[in-house]
Amino acid sequence: MTEFVYGRVDGLCESVKKYAVMTMDIPWSLVKDRIGGTPTSITMVRGLEHKYLDELVRELPIVDMVVGIGGGVAVDAAKYFAWKRQCSLALVPTIVSVDAYVSPEVAVRDSGVVHYIGKVSPEKIVIDYRAIQSAPRHLNTSGAGDIYSSRTALFDWKLAHEKTGESYDENIAAAARRVLDTLVANADEIKNVTEKGIRTLVELHSEESRLQIQAGKSRPEEGSEHAFFYTLENLTKRAFIHGQVVGTGIYISSHLQTHDEDEAAQVMDSMGLLFRPKDYGISREEFINTILGMRDYSRKGKLPFSILDAADISPQRAARLWDKLSS
Ligand SMILES: [Zn+2]
Numbered sequence: 205m206t207e208f209v210y211g212r213v214d215g216l217c218e219s220v221k222k223y224a225v226m227t228m229d230i231p232w233s234l235v236k237d238r239i240g241g242t243p244t245s246i247t248m249v250r251g252l253e254h255k256y257l258d259e260l261v262r263e264l265p266i267v268d269m270v271v272g273i274g275g276g277v278a279v280d281a282a283k284y285f286a287w288k289r290q291c292s293l294a295l296v297p298t299i300v301s302v303d304a305y306v307s308p309e310v311a312v313r314d315s316g317v318v319h320y321i322g323k324v325s326p327e328k329i330v331i332d333y334r335a336i337q338s339a340p341r342h343l344n345t346s347g348a349g350d351i352y353s354s355r356t357a358l359f360d361w362k363l364a365h366e367k368t369g370e371s372y373d374e375n376i377a378a379a380a381r382r383v384l385d386t387l388v389a390n391a392d393e394i395k396n397v398t399e400k401g402i403r404t405l406v407e408l409h410s411e412e413s414r415l416q417i418q419a420g421k422s423r424p425e426e427g428s429e430h431a432f433f434y435t436l437e438n439l440t441k442r443a444f445i446h447g448q449v450v451g452t453g454i455y456i457s458s459h460l461q462t463h464d465e466d467e468a469a470q471v472m473d474s475m476g477l478l479f480r481p482k483d484y485g486i487s488r489e490e491f492i493n494t495i496l497g498m499r500d501y502s503r504k505g506k507l508p509f510s511i512l513d514a515a516d517i518s519p520q521r522a523a524r525l526w527d528k529l530s531s
Contacts, residue, residue, distance in 0.1 A: 206326050208410075210403055213296050213332040217241035222267040226260075226282040231274035231298040234335040239271070239296075249274075249281040254312040254319075257281060261288045269294060269327075276302040283310050283324050293326040298335040300347040300402060302446055303409040305329055308417075331406055333399050342448075342483075344397045345476040347405045349447025349454070351387050351412055352477070353429050354380045355468065356457035360427030360510040363461075368509050376415050380424040383408050383415075388471055395476035421508075428460070428498070428510035429453030435501040436486065436494045444484050451479025456495060456525060460515040465525075480529045488526050495522040 209216075217223050218240035225232070225243045232246065244267050247260060260281070270289070272282025273296040286293035287310045297305040304311070308323040336344060358377050365372035387394070387408055393401030415424040432453030433446065451472050459465040472479050481491050496519060499512045 207328050208406070209328060209330045210399075210406075211331070211333065212238070213330050213335070214238045215240040216294060216296070216328070216330055217243070217269075217271065220269050222265070223269045223271055224264055224267045224285065225271050225273060226285060227273040227278045228275075231278065231296075231335065234298060234338060235273055235296060235332060239273075243271075247281075249278050252277060252280050252284075252311065252313045254314050257284050257312055258288075261285055267291060271296065272305075273298060275299050276304045279304045280311050283326075284312060286326075287322045287324040293324060294328045294330065295326045296330045296332060296335070298332070299339045299343045300336060300405045300409070301343045302347070303350050303413060306406070306410045306413045308413075329406075331402065333402060336402055337397055341397050341476065342478050343445065344402070344405070345394060346445050346447030346451075346478070347409070348387060348394055348472075348475045348477045349450035349479070350425060351383060351405070351408045352468075352472065352475070353425055353427070353450050353454055354384050354412070356429045356454050356461060356511075357423060357425055357427030359461045360457075360508070361423040363511060363514065364509040367514065370509065373419060376419050376424055380412070380415055383411050387475070391471065391474040395474065423508070427457065427508075428502070428512045429457045431498045431502045431507055431510070431512060432456055432494060434505065434507075435498045436490070438501060439494055439497060440486070440490055448478050448484050451477050452481060452529075455479060455529070457511060459525060460511045460517070465528075481526070482530065488523075488530075491526050491529075492519060492522040495525070 213235050216239050222244045225246045226249050244265050269292045270282050270285045271294045272279045295305045309320045310322040311318055364370040390404040412425045416422050433449045454468055455465050458468040502512050
């Protein structure tokens, strides 16, 4: 069982004899004077390529614990190290923009393609408010994207159940709707990255992760809105802030599913989730081509059945969405 510590990282490693730190420059500078003890090694992680991670594991000394401090990359590298070495793991996420810190999956990349190769469970997850609040605000608010995505993911799951007979669990769906309600009720705290807002995001990330494990699939959290993210990255070969682009996907899928994209936009604005294309700099052409490419990407990538398989997506419709998002 993972213990969540809310407050400060101070003294976390005070009584650990030998520990390795996997981090990056900025996150390390935020906690190094407070974490306690003396690390046996400090690694500034440069990426998640499988070969590179194996080199790190070979080079590093034997330790009792590895501590991952930072965003997704440092956290994923520490998870890999703990899994390979079978040592204990502590995670200190210094931004809450991605939910890698609550997921048990160990992810690596082979030539850029993500693979999940094992599972690991941290002993402790420390939420250090001071470090998190020092990050740019929009990075933390983007953490709402992977929770609010339930709005459109649940619609797709139900639709697939009705159209294809895919198994559907009403209890899990109801729990995910409660997660959505809690998220929206705390919009203001999230927008202002208060301690309560941070804690809400962490608790809801954990709950979403639990629901996905219970469902045995990502349906409670991932649907057609994620196809927009995957298609855009594939088309442009650029990296984006996950939650922001998922937010655009929620807007588009809400339009295709129920025509209430305006309500979705209002909620995302109230949480400070920057989801408009201008917020992360893609062109009109890239936006439209991504929308028109989503169905194809979804079918080729064998993504589960969704609104993309049922709705009519014309260039005119895509252009109208662009105009609305740019006005
Ligand atoms: Zn996601």
